[in-house]
Amino acid sequence: MKNYTSISDIDDLEGIIREARSLKVKNPESRVGTGKTLGMLFFNPSLRTRLSTEKAAKLLGMEVMVMNVGTDGWALEFEDGAVMNSDKAEHVREAAAVLSQYCDIIAVRAFPGLKDREKDESEQVLNSFKKYASVPVVNLESATGHPLQALADAITIQENNMVKRPKVVLSWAPHPKALPQSVANSFVEMMQRLEVDLVITNPEGYDLAPNIRKDTKVEHDQEKAFEDADFVYVKNWSSYENYGQVLNVQKNWTVDQAKLKNSNNAKVMHCLPVRRNVVIADDVLDSENSIVIQQANNRTFAAQVVLKRILECTK
Amino acid sequence: MKNYTSISDIDDLEGIIREARSLKVKNPESRVGTGKTLGMLFFNPSLRTRLSTEKAAKLLGMEVMVMNVGTDGWALEFEDGAVMNSDKAEHVREAAAVLSQYCDIIAVRAFPGLKDREKDESEQVLNSFKKYASVPVVNLESATGHPLQALADAITIQENNMVKRPKVVLSWAPHPKALPQSVANSFVEMMQRLEVDLVITNPEGYDLAPNIRKDTKVEHDQEKAFEDADFVYVKNWSSYENYGQVLNVQKNWTVDQAKLKNSNNAKVMHCLPVRRNVVIADDVLDSENSIVIQQANNRTFAAQVVLKRILECTK
Amino acid sequence: MKNYTSISDIDDLEGIIREARSLKVKNPESRVGTGKTLGMLFFNPSLRTRLSTEKAAKLLGMEVMVMNVGTDGWALEFEDGAVMNSDKAEHVREAAAVLSQYCDIIAVRAFPGLKDREKDESEQVLNSFKKYASVPVVNLESATGHPLQALADAITIQENNMVKRPKVVLSWAPHPKALPQSVANSFVEMMQRLEVDLVITNPEGYDLAPNIRKDTKVEHDQEKAFEDADFVYVKNWSSYENYGQVLNVQKNWTVDQAKLKNSNNAKVMHCLPVRRNVVIADDVLDSENSIVIQQANNRTFAAQVVLKRILECTK
Structure with missing residues (x-):
């Protein structure tokens, strides 16, 4: 694996899930990361991603250096040709090239602005690091995707699945703030590659991007979607059509036990943090x-298998 | 030792002090913390506690992950049943359970609000982590106690004591801001378990909580309290009676050499940070x-013996 | 080496550059830093210095503890005899002495205020740590110098030099903000000790301090200075004469290819971060x-050789 910036960087999905599960059972004695350094750059807050990725790297023997960009370091410029006479002190061209001198892998978290759809979809921050870094780049959640989360999700579904072809429902839920579509996007892309029946349920106006949905069924009636579900993945996202907006939704979409009554005793998932009694009761x-x-917990093993495969590829 | 959230978690006080002092002389070759991770959560600033605990953990071979809650991560909700539609993004139930997946011990610093005595005494933050974490919890200073400091204090008094039963005076001193009673509380509780004559001296209105003082002598005349003292422990705290308030005190309580003239050449202690020429001259x-x-310096060995005993207990 | 707070702490410049270059080629197996701890204190932001010094320490086997002073810890008082009844919670006397208990080397970054020349030149922060710490102190950029940068600069020039005695030009360049003279100062001091022809070029009003310049040639015509240059080191600094001010400069001093046309195909250097199309095109x-x-990249090896020599000296 050369980078891990989207689901499509995975060739061998079954193999990578199998290896992650075996890492979870037993950490290997030979530490492929010894003498290697992971640099983690955060443009946004993080709890699970920060700690699970740091832990994964250390389980492989890597050193980890963490930077909160903006507070620890310098404000970055991403525009080519910019005349940098204002508030940005460093261009990503230098930042990425310099970090590549100190780190063997660079991991980046950069959320979308949710104002300008085209700009968010260009993945300027992540792609700039990918372009200007001379070492592999890992996505710790970008404007449009969260592939480490999706890999942990796939591991978790495999661990809990008891039927040949489970019904997996991705359900939109309410939230007071405008959130990215990234977790939902990567989850959908991941499920499309597994042996599952995927249904997306969300209110009108909240359909995910057409290039993400593809031919996945979208059901606007939440309770109907939940019928016979084996897994219900709950997640809020802001509108894609009315980009970045929180729309007025009439019905209550909070997921509680009553709504799950016609499911197949569904397992309920969420990437966390979750707002209790708003998103899930x-x-x-x-x-x-x-x-x-x-x-x-599976975030650790998803990160570990990704870092391990990247290190094995660069040896 | 299962947790270390208060002095009462110590069964074998003499033994733990002896072991801390031997760790100070010689770090053991076998590293009980190898492959284990300490997660440190700070809701408030920290210098000594942060660095000494991190150092202690690393001396045991542990990995350390530090989070400044609020800036690095998400604002936490602590109320059960809360409808989380406002500023709190994550409930402590999830945060503590998730951290327990990544860490083998969780250490938490959470100061009191000093507005609502009952709420502070409920130790909501610390006790929530203790309740919802599935791994041991260490107190890095909570609303009402600072047991790692008190253990370092006990070690320091033992190292410096030259008499059979020293007179130890805990003296209140002035401070421009309202400070917690936690250091004073834990110091009193610790001294009550050692072979010392403990006297507390503070202005009227600054008596510590009755359940802390118990039958310890309180002397409102500072110079009289200092007579024949072998140790003077100086510390400000806000009023317990007029909870969290800074009262108007007529006399000057700053500790200087003149005041110590009738002491037994007393050793002077303070947990630091200390405001010079306000608290101590x-x-x-x-x-x-x-x-x-x-x-x-003894903070390191106090933390080391606590982490070591917890790790030995969870093996 | 006892400390590394200025260029003058280097006795054996050729030897230290040679050793840094050999560390770059091959990291030694024996790790002189095992069981030792580096404490890094940042009063200001940092990217390269933070990461390269952390990496250097870890390459030597050291543990690293990083503190952002002010956000992680307590505001520090530096004045002797201060009555600390205002916003400063801890005096540097205690902070430095305590850090010396937890760390084997203390590294400090503290920029100048650029308001009061005399105060900046007193290097109050750095010198206070040097005075009150009981362990060696390393300068991560202080009010008037950046000796780790200058050592990396010397290594880089040696690696790229192809003539017996290269012409090295330090060129001032524009910048929207008032910046310290520290990088320029240390670069000049370093070059004065190497076998190079050093020329400083800057607009009138931007001459560096006389005790730094000594008898180094200052040329106010930038293009003339660049003639036959083998190395052009570009850097902005605020005025020393009109201390800390950004003066009105008529000519454009941004360094672009056109200006380098009469150089000896000069290599261009900058300490970074660099504002593109303002400082360098x-x-x-x-x-x-x-x-x-x-x-x-050479920052890592400059820091590594300095830490290594300090550790060897304190064994």
Whole structure:
């Protein structure tokens, strides 16, 4: 694996999930990361991604250097040809090239602005690092995708699946703030590659981008979507059509036990952080159906297998 | 030791002090923390606690991950049943459970609000982590206690004591801001378990909580309290009676050499940071009587023995 | 080496450059830093210095603890005899002495205020740590110098030099903000000790301090200065004469390819971060003449040789 910036960087999905699960059972004695350094750049806050990726790197023997861009370092310029006489002190061309001198892998978190769809879809921050870094780049959640989360999701579904071809429902849920579509996008892309029946359910106006949905079924009736579901993945996202907006939704989309009554005793997933009683009700999160903590735990092994494969490729 | 959230978690006080002092002399070759991770969560600033605990963990072979909650991560909700549609993005139930997936021990610093006594005494933050984490929890200073500091204090007094039963005076001193009672509380609790004559001296209105003081003598005349003292521990705290308030105190309570003249050449202690010439005068801090730096050094060995005992218990 | 706070701490310049270059080729197996801790204190932002010094320390086997003073810890007081009843919670006397308990080397970054020349030249922060710490102190850029940068610069010039005695030109360049003279100062001091012909070029009003310049030639005509140059080191600094001010400069001092046409195909250097098309034009930074990334890479080996020599000296 040369980089891990989107799901499409995975060739061998079954193999990578199998290897992640075996890393979870037993950390290998030979540490492929010894003497190697992971640099993690955060343009946005992070709990799980920060800690699970740091832990994964250290399990491989890597050193980890963490930078909160903007507070620890310098404001970055991304525009080519910019005359930098204002608030940006460093261009990504230098930042990425310099970090490549100190780090063997660079991992970047950069959320979308949610104002300008075209700009967000250009993935300027992530792609600039990919372009100007001379070492592999890992996506810690970008404007449009969160492939490490999606890999952890796939591992978690495999661990919990008890049927030949499970029904997996991705359900939109309410949230007071405008959130990116990135987690939902990568989850959909990941599920499209697994042996599952995927249904997306969301209110009108919240359909994901056509190039993400492809021919995946979208059901605007949440309870109908939940019928016979084996897995319900809950997540808010802001509107793609009315880009970045929080629309007025009449019905209550919060996921509670009552709504799951016609599911196949569905396991409930969420990438966390989750707003209780807004996105998912206490009665679900505190029940046996919730596998959100196991899912968060799998972030470590998703990151570990990705870093391991990248290191093996650059040796 | 299962957790270290208060002095009462110590069964074997003499044994733990002895082991800390032996760790100070010689770091053991076998590293009980190898492959284990300490997660440190700071809701408030920290210098000594942060660095000494990190150093202690690394001396044991542990990896350390540090989070400044609020700037690095997400604002946390602590109320059960909360409808999280406002500024809190994550509930402590998830945060503690998830951190337990990545860390083998979780250490938490969370100061009191000093507005609502009952709420502070409920130790909501610390106890929430203790309740929802599945790994041991260490107190890096909570609303009402600072047991790692108190253990370092006990080590320091033992190292410097030259009499059978020393007189130890805890003296209140002035400070421009309202500070917690936590250091004073834990110091009193610790001294009550050692072979010392403990006297607390503070202005009227600054008596510590009755359940902390118990039958310890409180002397409102500072100079009288200092007579024949072998150790003077200086520390400001805000009023417990007029909870969280800075009261108008007529007399000057700053500790200087003149006040110590009738002591038994007392050693002077403070947990640091100390405001010079407000809490303690330069002539004391720059004298041979001050053992504040040695005391700060012992923070490392206090933390090391606590982490070591917890790791030995979870093996 | 006992400390590294200025160029003058280097006795054996040729030897130290040779050792740094050999560390770059091959990291030694024996790790002199094992069991030792580097504490890094940042009063200001940092990217290269933070990461290269952390990496250097880890290459030597050291543990690294990083503190952003002010956000992670407590505001520090530096004045002797201060009555600390205002916003400063801790005096540098305690902070430095305590850090010396936890760290084997203390590294400090503290920029000048650029308001009061005399105060900046007193190097209060750096010198306070040097005075009150009981362990060696390393300068990560202080009010008036950046000796780790200057050592990396010397390594870079030696690596790229192809003539017996190269002509090295330090050129002032424009910048929207008032910047310290520290990088320029240390570069001049370093070049004065090497076998180079050094010329400084800057607009009238921007001459560096007389005690730095000594008898180094200052040429106010930039293009004339660049004639036959083998190396052009570009850097902005605020006025020393009109201390800390950004003066009105008529001519354009941005370094572009046209200005270098009469140079000896000069290699172009900058300490970074560099504002593109203000300090140096894209056509230079994106050309073969630019060696700024190699120069940034050498920061690691400059820091490594300095830390190694300090550790060897304290054994």
